[in-house]
Amino acid sequence: MTEYKPGDKVKYNPIGGASSKVSTxxxxxxxxxxxxxDAxxxxxxxxxxxxxxxxxxxxxGTPDTK
Structure with a gap:
């Protein structure tokens, strides 16, 4: 699992998990x-x-991750 730190740009699903079908x-x-x-x-x-x-x-992941 990738660990992120303050200042890192990420793309995420605001609802559900990473596999959720909502927009990122x-x-x-x-x-x-x-x-x-647990982070x-x-x-x-x-x-x-x-x-x-x-x-x-x-x-x-990061914004450049597909």
Whole structure:
């Protein structure tokens, strides 16, 4: 499992998990609690600038990941 750190840009599913069929969005990680599959990331959405916590399973990778 990839570990991310504050400042990393990621794409993620705001609802469900990484395999969810909802559209993905991008944001910047601003805080990390825990590690591995138990990690909870605070992500600031690129479009809304709102911050929310997401589990590692919601993150699909970096914006350049297919």
């Amino acid at each position: 969005t991008t944001g910047t990680i601003v805080d990390v609690k825990g590690s591995g599959t 909870v990331y605070t992500i600031e959405n690129d479009k809304t600038n709102k911050k929310r916590e997401y589990h590692a399973g919601n993150i699909k």
